[in-house]
Amino acid sequence: MSIAMVRGQELSDTFWALDDLTFSVEQGESIGLMGLNGSGKSTLLKLINGVMRPDRGTVLTRGRIAGLIATGAGFHPQLTGRENIFLNAAILGMSEKETRAKFDDIVEFADIGKFLETPVGTYSSGMFSRLGFAVAIHTDSDIFLMDEVLAVGDRPFKRKCLARMDEIRKSGRTMFYVSHAPGSVRKMCDRVLVLEKGRLAFDGPTEDGIKYLKYDDGDVTSEEHLEGEEEDLGADV
Incomplete structure (x- = not known):
C-alpha cells in the first residue's frame, strides 16, 4: 500500500497544459x-x-516550420557540432545540398570556434543556443x-x-x-x-x-x- 493511499490522497489527476484554446494566424x-x-x-x-x-482538437499549419523551442533540441550529444549541423538541418527539412550551401554562414553565426569539432554533449547551454539558433535562422521557412x-x-x-x-x-x-x-x-x-x-x-x-x-x-x-x-x-x- 502506498503512502498516498494511507494519507487518503488522490493517486492520479488530470492536468491540461492547454484547454479550449482557439485562434487563427494570417501569413x-x-x-x-x-x-x-x-x-x-x-x-x-x-x-x-x-x-x-493534442489529445483533442487539431493544429493546422501550412509550410515549413523552423525555430528554436528548446536548448539543444534535435542534437545528438555524442556527435560533433559539425555533424549536428547536418543532423539538425535535416530534422528541420533542409536537404544536404542546402545545408552545405549555408554551412559556412551557419558556422560564422554560431561563432563557437574550435568547439565545432567537439561532441555537443560537452557544450554549455549558451553554446547549444548559439548552434541551434544558427541552424534554425538559416532554414528557409514559412x-x-x-x-x-x-x-x-x-x-x-x-x-x-x-x-x-x-x-x-x-x-x-x-x-x-x-x-x-x-x-x-x-x-x-x-x-x-x-x-x-x-x-x-x-x-x-x-x-x-x-x-x-x-x-x-x-x-x-x-x-x-x-x-x-x-x-x-x-x-x-
Whole structure:
C-alpha cells in the first residue's frame, strides 16, 4: 500500500497544459506569446511545431516550420557540432545540398570556434543556443518559432539574434515569439496572445496585451536592459 493511499490522497489527476484554446494566424503576422511561467506557452509552440500532438482538437499549419523551442533540441550529444549541423538541418527539412550551401554562414553565426569539432554533449547551454539558433535562422521557412533563447548567451550574440529576428519579421514570414520582456515584444510583434493556466486570456494588439499583463516600465528585464544599451549605441535592431 502506498503512502498516498494511507494519507487518503488522490493517486492520479488530470492536468491540461492547454484547454479550449482557439485562434487563427494570417501569413506574415508576428505573434508574441506571453503569460506567467507554466501558462502553456512552450507547450503551444511544441504543438505548432509538431513535436507534440493534442489529445483533442487539431493544429493546422501550412509550410515549413523552423525555430528554436528548446536548448539543444534535435542534437545528438555524442556527435560533433559539425555533424549536428547536418543532423539538425535535416530534422528541420533542409536537404544536404542546402545545408552545405549555408554551412559556412551557419558556422560564422554560431561563432563557437574550435568547439565545432567537439561532441555537443560537452557544450554549455549558451553554446547549444548559439548552434541551434544558427541552424534554425538559416532554414528557409514559412513559420519561425522562438522560445526565449535570447535569455541565454552573451550580449553580442543577443544583438545578432535580435537583428536576425527583426529581418525575419520584415521578410513576411509568420513568427511566434515567447518572451516576458515587453520591450522586445513591442519591437518584434504586432499581436499578442496571453495565456493563463492553459487558456487564451487575451488576443489583440501588442500594447493592449502588455497592459493586460500589467507590465510597466518599472519591471525591466535583462533583455530590455540590453535593448536600452543597443539604442544608446545606435544599433539598428
